[in-house]
Amino acid sequence: MSTLVTFAPLVLAPALAPALGVVLVLVGDALAPRRAGARWPLPVAAVVLVVGAVLAARGSFGVEAEPLRSLCLPAPGGACLWTAGPRTSSLQAGILLAAAAALALLHDGRPRPRDGAVTAALLLAATTGGVAVAAARDLGTWVVALELATVPVVALVALRGSRGAAHAGLSLLVTSLVSFALLVLGVALWLTATGDATFSSATVTTAWADPQRRAVLVLAVTVLVSGVGFKLSLVPFHAWTPQAYAESDLGTALFLAAASKLSALAALLTPVAAFVGAGLDAPAVVTVLAVPAVASLLLGTVVALRQHDPVRLLAWSTIAQAGWVLVPLTALDAAGLRASAAYVLVYAAATTVAFAALGRIGARTGTRTLEGHRGLLRRDPLAAGPLALALLVLAGLPPGVVGLVVKILALGSPVAAGVWPVAVAGILAVVVGIAVYLRWFAVLLSAPTAPEPARPGAGRSTTAVLVLGTTVLALTSALPHLLLGGLG
Structure with missing residues (x-):
């Protein structure tokens, strides 16, 4: 039976860092509930994210033709399910730093999050998905990671506790479900057209040469762009955006505006790069x-x-x-x-x-x-x-x-x-x-x-x-x- 032959923890570290951060925050909160107050998980999570960004940044100085790879299937013809060249590594570092900035605003915000451990865990989980989708090259991981980058943010929006935040969270949840359905349909069409469970330029070239498979592949791209369009706030998939930003805490709105957009673009670049590599x-x-x-x-x-x-x-x-x-x-x-x-x-x-x-x-x-x-x-x-x-x-x-x-x-x-x-x-x-x-x-x-009234800074x-x-x-x-x- 075929097994994975490569597992490089340092290559996977940008995603492993926030994932381990989730465990650290939840275990810490379980062992010492409320003992250290509700604020400590946010700075701890921010430190984890900065460490992850430093680990991601090392790949930014490489060569696009020689990316960092991990989770590679056995040769011959084995694909690497995790590929991070300089462009991908830079986007991963950007996602992690944007998430750390969002945590900083949440930490200082008024009112502060009522449950810092839950807030930190949700944001770290969403960041894990965003970092993973940037480097994912197989259809399954790509879809799951992209949805992981979205669903926890729905809870972050609703956690503010106001009626408007609840409505915004519900709107974002419905949008996410529709987006997920489109993404699943899109990857199914991609698999049907190419016969390949990865985003490979070689199989795109083969599918494009067959008129019938080409039509299915164009439909796959259309559906995938629509699914990612919800995450990216593209028209006509943008309706949730103004309400979600306005009703969220500033830190959550920043995460939606920066980290989520970096994640969504990183996801979209993967199928587009397959076409670019095919030179069609x-x-x-x-x-x-x-x-x-x-x-x-x-x-x-x-x-x-x-x-x-x-x-x-x-x-x-x-x-x-x-x-x-x-x-x-x-x-x-x-x-x-x-x-x-x-x-x-x-x-x-x-x-x-x-x-x-x-x-x-x-x-x-x-x-x-x-x-x-x-x-x-x-x-x-x-x-x-x-x-x-x-x-x-x-x-x-x-x-x-x-x-x-x-x-x-x-x-x-x-x-x-x-x-x-x-x-x-x-x-x-x-x-x-x-x-x-x-x-x-x-x-x-x-x-x-x-004159400006006196207020705390x-x-x-x-x-x-x-x-x-x-x-x-x-x-x-x-x-x-x-x-x-x-x-x-």
Whole structure:
């Protein structure tokens, strides 16, 4: 009987770290329930995530042609079920760090989580799924890991305890179930078309040569993009996003906006990479990717322009940014894969800074409207300065140069491939997006209208996320090759 012949714990460590963290937190809570208070599991979980990110980052400096592999089946022809090249490793590190930032905001949030062990365990479990799906190359692990990255977040949303949070959690649960059904159907169609239980370029090439199997494969890609589209907040699968963000704690909303989006894109890159590796001319697949990309770009930016709640604005921004990460994939080439990964990493970093700034601003002012941010660059530069930089990165304006760089890379791929409708939609989205973010920036820059009431400041964890996130944005804006060099 065939057995697995390779098991490399260090290669699997980015997923093993948060998985072991779940065990550590739950066992610790069982042995000493409430003895150390409800707050200790959150910093412990954050430390575990940072360790996992360090272990993942070591793969970012390798070569795409020589990825880290584990769980390889016996030769000849044995596939490796876990494959992590530089691009995958960078996305894994991003997922882990975004989850750690979410924990920091949850730790400092008001009200704090009523059960820190449950909150930490749920977030660690979702992170385990996100990291695993990035490297999974077999259909079964890919589906299960992607759903693991989603289901615990449903509970995190509902744990806030309000009626709105319960409704948002129910909406997210229904969305997750529909998404899971589509993903199962998609992998079944993929298996039917290719006869292979892995995402292999070789079997894609063989299936594409047969017209009947090609039709089934195109249908498989359509269903898979739809299933992942729910996780990525692509139009028309986006309806849950604004409510879930607005009704969640800021830490949970950050996890949805950054870690979950990194996980979803990492999942989508796997089947797309199979087509890229096959080197096929596949206009039907381009169309499947282009339609939700264009719809998300245009709808997300236009509706974001009308928002007055900064969290809802960021939610609609997420929808627009989901379109942006699909834009380079429409080229179906290696440069597009790299540009998409670079874009989502920059988006996640900027969004993390924005949410951390909102955490500090909310703690000091008690407000959650754009008007309440008036004059904050003068009143609270430690919060408003990083927020302003994050907005400029999202808009692609100096000094947020890294945002401009990834937008150019994203648009360059469809232009080079001749996918002009997507490129034109991207240019329109850039123009409207500048208006979205400069509107917020102008409020920060304007004169304050009233003195700020005295309130307790933000906690140290939120401040640390602000400082570290701003440092990352500043360094990558000054030296963009630091980011691009880690993507293979």
